Amino acid sequence: MSTSKSKATNTGSGKAAVPMVKAEGVHKSFGAAHILKGIDLEVAPREVFCLIGPSGSGKSTFLRCINHLEKINSGRLSVDGELVGYREHHGKLYELRDREVAARRRDIGMVFQRFNLFPHMTALENIMEAPVQVKGESKASARERAAKLLDRVGLADKAGNYPSQLSGGQQQRVAIARALAMEPKLMLFDEPTSALDPELVGDVLDVMKDLAADGMTMVVVTHEMGFAREVGDSLVFMDDGVVVESGHPRDVLTKPQHERTKSFLSKVL
Amino acid sequence: MSVDVDKPAEPPAAAPPAQPEPIKAIPVRHYGRWVAALVVIGLLVLLVRAFASGKVNWGAIPEYMFNADILKGLRNTLWITVLSMVIGIVLGVVLAVMRQSKNPVTKSVAWFYVWFFRGTPVYVQLFLWFNLGLVFQYIDIMPIYKDEWSDFMTPFLCALLGLGLNEAAYMAEICRAGLNAVDEGQTEAAHALGMSHGRTLRRIVVPQAMRVIVPPTGNEVINMLKTSSLVIAVQYYDLLQAAQNVGRDSGVVVEMLILAAAWYLIATTVLSIGQYYLERYYARGASRQLPPTPFQRLKAKLAGPNRAGGAA
Numbered sequence: 192m193s194t195s196k197s198k199a200t201n202t203g204s205g206k207a208a209v210p211m212v213k214a215e216g217v218h219k220s221f222g223a224a225h226i227l228k229g230i231d232l233e234v235a236p237r238e239v240f241c242l243i244g245p246s247g248s249g250k251s252t253f254l255r256c257i258n259h260l261e262k263i264n265s266g267r268l269s270v271d272g273e274l275v276g277y278r279e280h281h282g283k284l285y286e287l288r289d290r291e292v293a294a295r296r297r298d299i300g301m302v303f304q305r306f307n308l309f310p311h312m313t314a315l316e317n318i319m320e321a322p323v324q325v326k327g328e329s330k331a332s333a334r335e336r337a338a339k340l341l342d343r344v345g346l347a348d349k350a351g352n353y354p355s356q357l358s359g360g361q362q363q364r365v366a367i368a369r370a371l372a373m374e375p376k377l378m379l380f381d382e383p384t385s386a387l388d389p390e391l392v393g394d395v396l397d398v399m400k401d402l403a404a405d406g407m408t409m410v411v412v413t414h415e416m417g418f419a420r421e422v423g424d425s426l427v428f429m430d431d432g433v434v435v436e437s438g439h440p441r442d443v444l445t446k447p448q449h450e451r452t453k454s455f456l457s458k459v460l
Numbered sequence: 461m462s463v464d465v466d467k468p469a470e471p472p473a474a475a476p477p478a479q480p481e482p483i484k485a486i487p488v489r490h491y492g493r494w495v496a497a498l499v500v501i502g503l504l505v506l507l508v509r510a511f512a513s514g515k516v517n518w519g520a521i522p523e524y525m526f527n528a529d530i531l532k533g534l535r536n537t538l539w540i541t542v543l544s545m546v547i548g549i550v551l552g553v554v555l556a557v558m559r560q561s562k563n564p565v566t567k568s569v570a571w572f573y574v575w576f577f578r579g580t581p582v583y584v585q586l587f588l589w590f591n592l593g594l595v596f597q598y599i600d601i602m603p604i605y606k607d608e609w610s611d612f613m614t615p616f617l618c619a620l621l622g623l624g625l626n627e628a629a630y631m632a633e634i635c636r637a638g639l640n641a642v643d644e645g646q647t648e649a650a651h652a653l654g655m656s657h658g659r660t661l662r663r664i665v666v667p668q669a670m671r672v673i674v675p676p677t678g679n680e681v682i683n684m685l686k687t688s689s690l691v692i693a694v695q696y697y698d699l700l701q702a703a704q705n706v707g708r709d710s711g712v713v714v715e716m717l718i719l720a721a722a723w724y725l726i727a728t729t730v731l732s733i734g735q736y737y738l739e740r741y742y743a744r745g746a747s748r749q750l751p752p753t754p755f756q757r758l759k760a761k762l763a764g765p766n767r768a769g770g771a772a
Binding site for chain 1: 653667
């Protein structure tokens with residue numbers, strides 16, 4: 192199924208569906224540092240969308256804007272047809288309250304480079320925390336689902352372990368399960384394998400491939416070109432806060448059009 | 461393991477090569493340590509001799525150990541310690557949150573509070589509370605309460621306010637340090653899961669901050685127990701006051717001071733043990749394996765002295 196949907200964004204033939212993520216002229220600066228300089232892109236539902244580029248190019252910042260961990264300075268950014276961080280009423284924008292921002296984030300899962308598991312909770316408790324606390328799910332049902340999710344990421348026997356007792360790859364898989372427990376419609380991955388030993392990367396990528404095959408919409412900031420080529424439906428190369436090149440991963444990775452893309456790829460491939 | 465005994469190729473003398481011969485060397489002699497030990501022991505002997513020759517009525521100490529007045533003083537000391545710490549912790553948390561807030565007014569008020577109460581000696585603060593009656597005649601909280609100041613401001617209240625408000629300033633700094641010590645990624649992860657600010661603080665940040673907050677707070681409790689002896693300034697009847705009264709009345713002044721010291725030591729020791737277990741509780745998840753408690757170590761030793769260390 193991942194091949195059939197792949198053309199949707201490139202050609203715009205899938206207009207009927209509301210894009211899962213839509214960015215129009217998104218700018219972001221931190222003080223004097225202008226990080227995003229007008230990003231336009233669309234992520235279709237069920238698409239695996241890869242963002243690559245040198246460090247400092249703004250790809251992580253853009254990812255964090257999608258679930259409002261960073262506030263954009265100008266432009267429009269929407270998730271599933273709803274503006275991120277604002278409500279539009281009679282042509283005016285109203286900032287969302289903390290509670291409303293939190294409510295929007297429930298549908299967006301995020302996986303961090305440094306896992307950010309809660310160290311004072313076991314793997315199982317990490318996964319149960321948000322469903323119980325945010326959705327008000329009963330502990331028994333949350334525990335049951337958490338156990339299933341742990342099994343899905345191949346860690347059924349680690350339920351009682353604290354994060355400090357797990358390897359990096361195991362922690363990251365628990366972190367993915369934790370995000371999935373909220374049953375999100377969109378998953379954001381911020382360099383999920385960059386902090387891992389090379390031999391542990393494969394396990395995490397396998398879980399992500401599995402997720403992609405299930406039709407999850409995923410935005411993935413990554414340096415794993417192999418993953419992008421194999422699983423990605425579209426790929427964007429960013430540099431210095433702008434989208435330099437985009438298209439199908441195979442095309443961009445093998446026949447880059449821009450000099451900047453060529454020189455970047457020649458270093459990482 | 462008698463499986464390969466009948467192996468003909470190996471001569472029996474070379475059978476256990478697993479244990480190589482340990483190195484035999486003459487260890488370094490630490491003459492300095494011997495000298496230092498002798499000097500210290502010599503000084504201790506002098507000290508003991510001095511006290512033995514002094515006219516200390518040692519028998520008076522066990523005799524008055526459970527004297528009613530002494531026990532009343534001890535109770536009051538413990539009571540004022542606990543209550544002052546409660547005020548200190550509650551107010552300290554409030555001040556720490558005020559300090560973190562984005563509201564410039566609450567922020568600067570909290571800063572000013574800490575600046576004032578940390579910058580002046582507790583002894584001076586206690587005297588201030590005690591002598592406020594010289595400038596206020598009545599206490600008048602309009603609709604609720606009105607009374608003569610001297611009736612309202614009892615020694616107990618002076619002691620409580622003096623110690624508690626001072627402690628709050630220190631607790632505020634401890635809490636602030638604890639909250640700041642939690643990695644920002646934790647807050648982000650919680651927010652990304654859709655948790656609100658308050659819930660993130662309660663469920664994620666505070667439990668982790670506790671690991672940083674508990675050890676210094678334990679020290680503060682122990683400190684408070686000792687600092688509470690300053691309430692003599694406001695004529696509150698604490699352990700020290702009781703010991704001095706009894707000592708003066710019975711002519712055993714030094715003995716009662718030693719007795720008070722002994723009670724303080726007992727109380728601080730009990731508190732230290734409690735603190736050990738509390739720290740252990742909040743360290744969960746922070747280290748891979750919690751160290752065994754002294755009890756567990758003792759049990760492991762009794763169970764089998766030959767497998768020491770293999771208990772885990």
